[in-house]
Amino acid sequence: MISLFYENLKISLVAVFANKTKSLLTALGIIIGVLSVTLMGTLISGLDRSFESSMSWLGKDVLYVSRYEWFSDMEWWEVKNRPRMRSEYVDKIKNLSKYALAVSPVMQRTASLSYADKETRTEIFGTNEEYMETISTDLDLGRFFSLSEDRNGSRVTIIGYGLKEAFFGSDNPIGKYIKIDNIKFRVIGVLEKQGKFLGLFSVDNQAILPLGAYNRIFSKRGWMRLSVKVPEQKIEDGHDEITGIMRQIRGLKPSEKSDFAINKTKAFEAQYNKLKLAIGGTGYFITLLSLIVGGIGIMNIMFVTVKERTREIGVRKAIGATNGMILSQFLMEAVTICFFAGLIGLLLAYIISLFINQVFPSTLPLGLSLFSIFISMLVGILSGIIPAYKASKLDPIDALRYE
Amino acid sequence: MKLIGLKDIYKIYNVGGEEVRALDGVDLKINNNEYMAIMGPSGSGKSTMMNMIGCLDSPSSGLYEFEGEKVHIMDDGQLASIRNRKIGFVFQTFNLLPKASALHNVEIPLVYANIKKEKRLKMASDALISVGLEDRMHHRPNELSGGQRQRVAIARALVNNPSIILADEPTGNLDSKSGHEIMKIFDELHRNGNTIILVTHEDDIAKYSNRIVRLLDGKIVKDEIVVKN
Incomplete structure (x- = not known):
């Protein structure tokens, strides 16, 4: 055959x-x-x-608390009328929650960054010392800022890998000073390379500052979200608990609708x-x-x-x-x-x-x-x-x- | 020794509601190493007879034994197998595969017999040598003359060492010179012990045989021994 x-x-x-x-x-x-x-x-x-x-950059075990609900068809004015997130919520949530492992406020805006004769516009983030726990990226070089650096408004920054490449090439950037909107910040750490978010835009050009310094130099008002890390298997319980705590903070009556949103990567x-x-x-x-x-x-x-x-x-x-x-x-x-x-x-x-x-x-x-x-x-x-x-x-x- | 026995064979077709008796009660015995010609005008049933003997067709009724095997009760697969093992066909139009070399054409029956490649090549080239085509093995049919093509066809018919060689007007498409050359090959095959059945309407060609069976209207009308001088 x-x-x-x-x-x-x-x-x-x-x-x-x-x-x-x-x-x-x-x-x-x-x-x-x-x-x-x-x-x-x-x-x-x-x-x-x-x-x-x-998604791993966002973290599957993180709840994102903000005014805006992802992928919802809410009207923009409805979102705009909701009260802002405040950095005071961080301590309140930490005190009340039994699931929260880390809570960090995140503010974001674009700014102009420069080093020597190089200049670029990119996203800067203001946050607290627990931020690294709410993202899944590690540091490539140096260290993150401490609680006291945040409290006393130290002008230190952690930069993305792309920014390091663009400004310093293969040189060690630790201890060097870069300018953010013409104010000097000392580089204390570099994030590892992450690539593009959804293949669309690079997240490697960011700079992270302590919220203390961010608030003083840029603005206290502005868009803020809270990132709350909970154990991954407790994400639903955490969601319910944080909803309760937020309603308590906002003093909402049981009949009132929530005036905030808690987002999970599941929505993505x-x-x-x-x-x-x-x-x-x-x-x-x-x-x-x-x-x-x-x-x-x-x-x-x-x-x-x-x-x-x-x-x-x-x-x-x-x-x-x-x-x-x-x-x-x-x-x-x-x-x-x-x-x-x-x-x-x-x-x-x-x-x-x-x-x-x-x-x-x-x-x-x-x-x-x-x-x-x-x-x-x-x-x-x-x-x-x-x-x-x-x-x-x-x-x-x-x-x-x-x- | 009896090779083939046909007993009371009928082949009846129904053409437009009319019954046509292509074979109408045929009895025939063929012995080993016979050289027989079947003759008759067109429509006499000689093609049907050849198809029947060649196990391409089954009788409507009657008994057909081939070396003791009952052909009349065989299914398609068994008929294919007996054609492959025991019958070598030579057609008027050669019927070689145009895209295959002479060697490959001769090899095909051995493929169907499930014989291994090396043995196949040996057997096929031996068959081609025996018909005098040792220097044409790798030629395609369109590179060969009519006589050479028919010799390839004969080699293909021989290659399985069949019990009979069945030739249907083997010289019909050849000029008389190549025709007689082909007939000489059949003569030699007969001398070497093969059984040959020839279907022809040419007396000239039929004379090569030792026995002539004449058909008319599906019946055997004459069965004579050829006396050679």
């Missing part, structure tokens, strides 16, 4: 390569199908990866899953459609092939080919076309994924590549089976007489 397999493979290869243009046109639907499924998979895997790392996940479903759904639809069209094309060309080679089928039967042997020969031919179609689709997808990778980190997943080859061969079997069956059932006498 192995020699029959090789024989069939040889016949198929000869048939496919003897008519390259015909085979290529026949296989176009499958090529497009495989291309769309693998490209979509590449895109989603890239999205997954950047989403995963972005839900949103992200919707996006993924949309991309995936569209991709699968295109894939399915082109595979069906491609499969019909293969079936059609196989019917033509069987017709063209009726006499050959007669000869083969006369010299001893059984129905099964003829069936496997034509089935193999359909599968071979589809296999090469899958391979071409995959190759194109790989080339395109290299371009995508330039703008968006992504790789062609190996499992999906194998799967797409498997799928195209399956299409070959499904679309080849009827023509092959027809070939196998030909009467050898009629087939030999066929002109």
Whole structure:
């Protein structure tokens, strides 16, 4: 049976390569199908990866308390009318909460940063000494500021890895002074490299200051959120508890609605899953459609092939080919076309994924590549089976007489 | 020794509600190492007879024994197997695969017989040598003359050491010179102990055989021994 397999493979290869243009046109639907499924998979895997790392940057065990609820359709004026977060809440939450492991207020604005003759505009953050516990990024160099540095308004800063590269290159920035809106700050630490948030904007160019200094130099008023770290498995309990504490702080009656929002990275996940479903759904639809069209094309060309080679089928039967042997020969031919179609689709997808990778980190997943080859061969079997069956059932006498 | 026994064979077709008796009660015995010609005008049933003997067709009724095996009760797979092991076909139009070399054409029956590659190549090239094509093995059919193509077909028919060689108008598409060359090959095969059944309407060609069976309207009308001078 192995020699029959090789024989069939040889016949198929000869048939496919003897008519390259015909085979290529026949296989176009499958090529497009495989291309769309693998490209979509590449895109989603890239999205997954950047989403995963972005989410770990946010932290799955952190509650974000602010006026604004993520992905809600609240009117902006409604948000604006809510009372601001205040840094006094930090101590209150710490005192009342049994889940809170770290609480830090975060204020944010853009500022102009400079060192020597280099200058850039970037985000600066004002926060307290517990901030590092609410993010999952570590320090690359130096140290974070202390409670007393925050209290006495020390002008120290921790800069992102990108900022360090831009300002200091490979030099050690620790102890050097940079200017933030023309006020000198001493660099005491550098965050490790983080990459782009959701693949969109870099978070490596930030500078972190103690809230004490931030408030004095920039503004006490401004947008603030609180980051509350809780044990990961207690995120729901923590959510309920912090809601209660916030309502207590705000002095809300049971009948009143909350005038703040507690956000979790889950909200991002839900949103992200919707996006993924949309991309995936569209991709699968295109894939399915082109595979069906491609499969019909293969079936059609196989019917033509069987017709063209009726006499050959007669000869083969006369010299001893059984129905099964003829069936496997034509089935193999359909599968071979589809296999090469899958391979071409995959190759194109790989080339395109290299371009995508330039703008968006992504790789062609190996499992999906194998799967797409498997799928195209399956299409070959499904679309080849009827023509092959027809070939196998030909009467050898009629087939030999066929002109 | 009896090789083939046909007993009371009928092959009845229904063409447009009308019954056509392609074979109408045929009895025939063929012994080992016979060289037989089947003759008859077109429509006499000689093609049906050949298909029947070649196990390409099953009788509507009657008994067909081939070396003791009951062909009339065989299914498609068993028929394919007996064709592969015991029958070598030579057709009027050669019926070689155009994209395959002579060697590969001869090799195909051995592929279906599930014989290993090295043995296959040896057997196929031996068969080609025996018909005098040792220097044409890697040529494709369109690079060969008609006579050479028919010799490839004969090599293909021989390669499995079949019990009979069944030739359907083997010289019909050849000029008379190549035709007679082909017939000489059959002569030699016969001398070497092969059983040969020839279907032809040419008396010239039939004369090579030792026995002529004449058909008319699906019946054997004459079964004679050829006396050679």
